[in-house]
Amino acid sequence: MDSYLWTIIVTVGAAVFALAVVEAVHRTVRRLGRRSVLLSELSEHSHRPFQVAATVLAVQFGLRFSTGYGVGTPWRQTVLHLLVLAVIATTAWLIASLLLVSEDTALARFRTDVPDNRQARRIKTQIVMLRRVTIAVIVVLAVGVMLMTFPSVRGVGASVLASAGVIGVVAALAAQSVLGNVFAGLQLAFSDAVRLDDVVVVEGEWGRIEELTLSYVVVQLWDERRLILPTSYFTTKPFQNWTRTQAAVLGTAEFEVDWSVPVQAMREELRRLVEGTELWDGRTCVLQVTDAVGGMVRLRALVSAADAPRLWDLRCLVREHLVGWLREQRPSALPRLRAEVGAAAGRLPWQWIEPRRPAPGAAVERRRTDKEPHDDARLFGGTDDGDARSSAFVGPDEPAEAPQR
16 A cells, blocks of 8 residues: 555656646746747747646656556556557657747748738748648657557568558559649649739639648638639649739720720820829830721720739729710710711711822822820830830840841
């Protein structure tokens, strides 16, 4: 009876001593954490696993050294085995918390709530993927070590290792899609093809990357829906990434109007509109005639914004304003169908007037125009942004070979 009492006293004393040491270390680290982000994260996130691991380890040592009278008894072996399993589990928990603290410390150095956050989002994506891999590896290793403490499992280990080649082939075939998604997730994290918070267009839907795991990607659509895709989708199918290099984008608003539309006046109205709204980033404002068939003239207004949400609102604003401007200021330019019989004698802008034929022998005056197109009528040129866009679509400047005669 005295032996059991001594075992209880030693075990409780070891646990109390471990808790006291852990508390002292915690207070010291928390005091030093006022100057260090790493120590602050350690005191906040690793205190509990450190406390549990140290207590279990102390109890295990205390019980082992105070139960010498029970060597070889089943109850001692069972209790010590359970404590060994608890030590392995709590140690794995402590190691995982330390790795997570280091990853959180690295994430704290990169802010994603600033306009130019491409580099920060890339690093955040990689760290999040490494965190998931880290936790999975630690869990697998801990479970493996715990299983190896059972003699029966160690005995089976030899035969399992002998047939590891066959098992590996079978497992690879059975988990082909799963492994494919895992490798695709790692490829996405380190290839910089897509990152967290990137704006993408997939399956005809527009949204942002909300979550990126080893097996699937969650895209938050513009209407608050969630589109869940396997990671292999982004390595096997094309998709649009609007924020891979920068968030600024271009957008269009198209109009089909009558041939009598005053293009230059409409161009000036577009310029006046965008200069009066904060949605425009000041880069591109172009109005061009892109088609003129079927009795209609197609105009395309091209504008730019700092990001995709502002661009959407700006495009809607351009459509609404120019439609109202045409209706109120230029009603003759609204789309219409007409039919004329014979020569029209009217003087309306859209009516055909028979040209005057020159008298026989009279000199024909040829008119030349050297008028340059307006800057707002050119997408590739006219402005610094247009010149840069033009140079991006020009091939290498190589001298042309003289034709041989």
